[in-house]
Amino acid sequence: MVQWDPFVLTFKLATITTVILFLLSVPLxxxxxxxxxxxxxxxxxxxxxxxxLPPSVLGFYLLLAFSPRNAFxxxxxxxxxxxxxxxxxxxxxxxxxxxxxxxxxxxxxxxKLLPASLVEASYTLGKGRLTTLLRVLLPNIRTSLITAIVLxxxxxxxxxxxxxxxxxxxxxxxxxxxxxxxxxxxxMNYGQANLYAVTLLLFAFLTLLIVYxxxxxxxxxxxx
Amino acid sequence: xxxxxxxxxxxxxxxxxxLDIDFTVNEGELVTLYGPSGAGKTTVLRTLCGLSIPDExxxxxxxQVWLDSGKKINLKPQQRxxxxxxxxxxxxxxxxxxxxxxxxxKKGQPSTIVNELLELMELTNLSDKKxxxxxxxxxxxxxxxxxxxRRPKILLLDEPMSALDTTLRVKIQDYxxxxxxxxxxxxxxVSHDIMEVIRLSDRVFLMDHGxxxxxxxxxxxxxxxxxxxxxxxxxK
Amino acid sequence: MKKNSLALLFLILGNFALAQNNDxxxxxxxxxxxxxxDSLVTVFKGAHPSAVVDVTxxxxxxxxxQISHSAPFDLFFSADIEYPLRLKKSGVTASDVYAYGVGRIxxxxxxxxxxxxxxxxxxxxxxKIAIANPQHAPYGRRxxxxxKYFDVYDRIKPKLVYGENISxxxxxxxxxxxxxxxxxxxxxxxxxxxxxxxHYYIIPENTHQPLEQGFxxxxxAENNSLANDFKNFMLGSAAATILSNFGFTKK
Numbered sequence: 060m061v062q063w064d065p066f067v068l069t070f071k072l073a074t075i076t077t078v079i080l081f082l083l084s085v086p087l088x089x090x091x092x093x094x095x096x097x098x099x100x101x102x103x104x105x106x107x108x109x110x111x112l113p114p115s116v117l118g119f120y121l122l123l124a125f126s127p128r129n130a131f132x133x134x135x136x137x138x139x140x141x142x143x144x145x146x147x148x149x150x151x152x153x154x155x156x157x158x159x160x161x162x163x164x165x166x167x168x169x170x171k172l173l174p175a176s177l178v179e180a181s182y183t184l185g186k187g188r189l190t191t192l193l194r195v196l197l198p199n200i201r202t203s204l205i206t207a208i209v210l211x212x213x214x215x216x217x218x219x220x221x222x223x224x225x226x227x228x229x230x231x232x233x234x235x236x237x238x239x240x241x242x243x244x245x246x247m248n249y250g251q252a253n254l255y256a257v258t259l260l261l262f263a264f265l266t267l268l269i270v271y272x273x274x275x276x277x278x279x280x281x282x283x
Numbered sequence: 284x285x286x287x288x289x290x291x292x293x294x295x296x297x298x299x300x301x302l303d304i305d306f307t308v309n310e311g312e313l314v315t316l317y318g319p320s321g322a323g324k325t326t327v328l329r330t331l332c333g334l335s336i337p338d339e340x341x342x343x344x345x346x347q348v349w350l351d352s353g354k355k356i357n358l359k360p361q362q363r364x365x366x367x368x369x370x371x372x373x374x375x376x377x378x379x380x381x382x383x384x385x386x387x388x389k390k391g392q393p394s395t396i397v398n399e400l401l402e403l404m405e406l407t408n409l410s411d412k413k414x415x416x417x418x419x420x421x422x423x424x425x426x427x428x429x430x431x432x433r434r435p436k437i438l439l440l441d442e443p444m445s446a447l448d449t450t451l452r453v454k455i456q457d458y459x460x461x462x463x464x465x466x467x468x469x470x471x472x473v474s475h476d477i478m479e480v481i482r483l484s485d486r487v488f489l490m491d492h493g494x495x496x497x498x499x500x501x502x503x504x505x506x507x508x509x510x511x512x513x514x515x516x517x518x519k
Numbered sequence: 520m521k522k523n524s525l526a527l528l529f530l531i532l533g534n535f536a537l538a539q540n541n542d543x544x545x546x547x548x549x550x551x552x553x554x555x556x557d558s559l560v561t562v563f564k565g566a567h568p569s570a571v572v573d574v575t576x577x578x579x580x581x582x583x584x585q586i587s588h589s590a591p592f593d594l595f596f597s598a599d600i601e602y603p604l605r606l607k608k609s610g611v612t613a614s615d616v617y618a619y620g621v622g623r624i625x626x627x628x629x630x631x632x633x634x635x636x637x638x639x640x641x642x643x644x645x646x647k648i649a650i651a652n653p654q655h656a657p658y659g660r661r662x663x664x665x666x667k668y669f670d671v672y673d674r675i676k677p678k679l680v681y682g683e684n685i686s687x688x689x690x691x692x693x694x695x696x697x698x699x700x701x702x703x704x705x706x707x708x709x710x711x712x713x714x715x716x717x718h719y720y721i722i723p724e725n726t727h728q729p730l731e732q733g734f735x736x737x738x739x740a741e742n743n744s745l746a747n748d749f750k751n752f753m754l755g756s757a758a759a760t761i762l763s764n765f766g767f768t769k770k
Contacts, residue, residue, distance in 0.1 A: 126588045145590040180373035182360040184387045198377035230573040245686045
């Protein structure tokens, strides 16, 4: 008996997270690349934190921060009718934080590699910062953008520790595939568990394949 | 008429250096900043564009004040009517030759000038190609054309031919003269190739260690320089 | 502009999540009820075909924590009646706390304990013994107590591995990660474990505190008629029979 709900939920989570993350990360990566303020080094470290922080640590602090028993959680509930623990929305917030470096770093690295003269040329041709970003910078880091999007999407799909802490295990709300897998193993339903596991495995493999192919193709064209 | 006066402390491989220059350029002139590497020539160009900020300075273009450090006026590059060809050409890799030129158009400017320039620089056959498929000389011409699309008040050329061989250099020099005359530009060229300078310039400013040592017509300044260089080579 | 559309997105999604639905209940249940409650829910759904009944299993302590942090459950079945009683004290319940049975612990192994628990567990061939995490799983605490009662706890402690909840504990043993485990009788009696041809030995009641199990309807289900129906179903005779089949004896 195949359960589709966890797959739908996981896909929804990954898609929404990736879209929001992209919109947030482009300005952030831009700022990290071109800002002169020394504080950008602090910000860069903070952005990279989720890479090495154990997911349960992130989940723990999010749980404390968003719990309706504590000040911030109460505020959210009272004024925005929003609860971020044990809800899908909470997972979105957690995923955005958890996958942040996977979106920001490739974009930031891509921008760093562009010659400064491109930006300067655009300015001397009378174009402002936004036009330069949209018509010169982003089109020339297409590979980085694709890598960033694919990696963030895949990373969110595989999320477990943070979701467990902040999401609970609520069917059709926070029971994503990785949690459902855990559940089925606990219940000794190895058949169903295998279904989830194989799907995640295939997906992870496909993702890496795409990322490597995209990067390989771009390297080939640059040789000309 | 263009009046430039700049003071800036520069740090180079040769140590600290004080850039301190003062010069004027008449409309329609083609002048060259000539001197050894590290003399500060590129800094002067970048300051004219607004890409570099001097410690003190004043730039007057016609009746427009582009820079006045005393009155805290400093126009951004976008606000200066300038065209510059960078040493690395800085063509946009994602756009074709034609698109690179069209990018430069001002709001509301008719695009006829794009075709005019493509013809003038003999780039019409290449107009749908992306920069990565062009040779060095071809990219040079595109960069030159793009800098002129907006009919700028000043055209700046930063050692534009340093990466080209002699035959190509002569060709590009022809193009520079062509556009300079056709569009009645005021051009400031940075170069350390004597032949080129003699061929193109109305006037030459000799720069060294951040200062203008002498200025005059190419025939006045340069023969002495050539002699100096030849003697220097003989002595070695 | 970005912030506003974000808030809007959240509000829309949030409304979908928090909408009150009287044909739907979410149950938090101790892991020892896995098979028993699954059966009960099937029977209940037979009488309420349009009902949506979801269950999340976990260790009672963990679920208690989540509920205290406003996890959106409608009913809570706990392996230790202490937890629902505490919830009632803090005012987040919508009904009385009902006892539904007493749980029993058993030693389970593929090898035969031969009714001699202490000697069996001390055998060198039993390299790892699984119990539920005593910090938040009632079955784990009782396992500890029984081990202490038989005076083998100190010698066995190095061999102990801890399951997140009693289900995972059983899974450790069946997967072979541990050679023996102290698990819930209700799990040992389940079809999944019965077919593995393991052996189990029920640990005498006097060796540990009783595992009084209890359930309660939570405040978020105050106006949920389906939750009320389920409560009544659980208090009825059909439910009692099923529960005793799975080893939950009445006190």
